[in-house]
Amino acid sequence: MDWVVTALFDINNLDIHLEKSDIYQTLPHTLAVAWSGGLDSTALLLLLKQKGFNIQAWHIDHAWHEQSAQDSLMLEQRAKEWGIPFFSKRLPHQHQRNREAEARKGRYAAFQNLSATTGIQHLALAHHADDQVETVCMRMLQGSGVMGLRGIQAHMSVQSLHIYRPMLHVRKHVIEQCLQINHIPWLEDCSNADVSLWRNKIRRHLLPAIEANGVDPYDLWMRWQQQAVRLADDIERGLTEAVIHQEEHGCWIDFPTWQKLPQPMRVQVIQRMAAITLGVGKVLGRRHMILIECWRVKGAHAGLDLSGCRLSRQGEGLHLRVRAAISRLR
Secondary structure, rough: OOOOOOOOOHHHHOOOOOOOOHHHHHOOOOEEOOOOOOOOHHHHHHHHHOOEEHHHHEEEEEOOOOHHHHHHHHHHHHHHHHOOOOOEEEOOOOOOOHHHHHHHHHHHHHHHHHHHHHHOOOOEEOOOOHHHEEEEEHHHHHOOHHHHOOOOOEEEEEEOEEOOOOOOOOOOHHHHHHHHHOOOOOOOOOOHOOOOHHHHHHHHHHHHHHHOOOOHHHHHHHHHHHHHHHHHHHHHHHHOOOOOOOEOOOOEEEHHHHOOOOOOHHHHHHHHHHHHHHOOOOOOOHHHHHHHHHHHHHHOOOOEEEEEEEEEOOEEEEEEEHHHHHHHHH
């Protein structure tokens, strides 16, 4: 690709959107940017560079196509021209089954590795408002509850790495216009054309069909997202008495306390316990929650095997432990 060297990145249009959110006051001065070379991450990288942040570019090569290694070399050269330190990790080839989930797992593992290597514990991701709409839509179609329908979070921590998403409120066309005005090209991810992926089906078929019927998909799905955020806040405020205690290989909570909670709050407590037991970002699926409710209604006797863990009632305690650890103890 023939890159155009730009002495000054005109960020006025994009900058106005970020100034309104006070994002420059919340981002740490030193951080990395996850840079795929695509539209949104290129804009974020240049924006933060020009605003005076001390940044690095972290590139994850998913090895999804033969050109990916060359793309990585080209991005390294471009970062050098911009005066931005560049670090890259290449992931092993993922199987077709659950490719997106495997890629996400590998990507975050690579980010953790780069964090340990560079000493940087803050990472900015370039998800934008259109990504948020697609995520909320996809999660609703998959049967997610209130917590899932909150969509992509603006800030989260994965182990020691702090993740920021400063462009979640910016529409994709604003970002695209910003790069086009400056004649800055970007890489197009070939996986965006793969309609076997849920997100691409939604992007290419469902959302255009909704719009063709006179409904703005952005307004529609963001209303759901905002309602979910409000309901989730209510649930969180109602869990002040639900104290989770950590123990070896897992955690536990007082069973009578958990039993008295409304069903949405019981679900959230179990998900918190799953994150403690299995790791940050780990959640149990809807089918697991149905199993747990059936088990509870029947008296919560003995235990229940779930994905990688076991839920059991011991006296007045409700315990969630790693299943492999339980086997070793036996």
